[in-house]
Amino acid sequence: MSSSEKDVERLDRALLRLRRFLTAPPVLPDGNDRVELSTLLVVDAAVRAAPASVKDVAEALVVTHSTASRLVSTAVDAGAVVRAPSQADRRTMLVEPTARGLAMLQRAVEFRLARLEGILDGWTPEEVAAFAGSTERFADRATWR
Known part of the structure; x- marks a missing residue:
């Protein structure tokens, strides 16, 4: 076995050990509230792609459009984002972070x-x-991708 192959095996073992570091809990404490991780991901996607459509959120989170729509609805219910119709295309809904969402x-x-x-x-x-x-x-x- 070459040293390169041994290094790849070391990397594989290290990544397996990191799985707990990289796997976040689905719900996080936030003061007296509990926030779904997906809500934070939606806010992050809305900030990074501003102005972000639901399609942009789906692409950022690597999920289907219907899943992204449900995640956006959850984030709206949490007060983290709002939906607003696009000025350029009334059929497109934009996702905008709220002050609460940005603070979270x-x-x-x-x-x-x-x-x-x-x-x-x-x-x-x-x-x-x-x-x-x-x-x-x-x-x-x-x-x-």
Whole structure:
């Protein structure tokens, strides 16, 4: 077995160990509320694709249009986003984050970043930069589309 094959096996084992880190619970505590992870994903998609249609949300989350529509409805019910008709095409509904949704998303990002900073404590800036670059490259190739 070549050293490259051994490294691929090491990577496989490491990714299996990371599954709990990468698998978020379906419902997250947020103060006195509980927020579905899908709601945060919808808000994130709406921010990144602004103005975002339900189709844009479906593509960002890699789900069907009907699933995205249901997830958007859940996010609307949670007060995280609103739907508004597009000015350009009245048949298209746009998904816009609310102040509440943006605040929930910000708290989630702060939590994740603090967790990563704790894990990376003791790494040099160069090591963090190299890991970030390699992980981005890996994620770009591994994303299901």
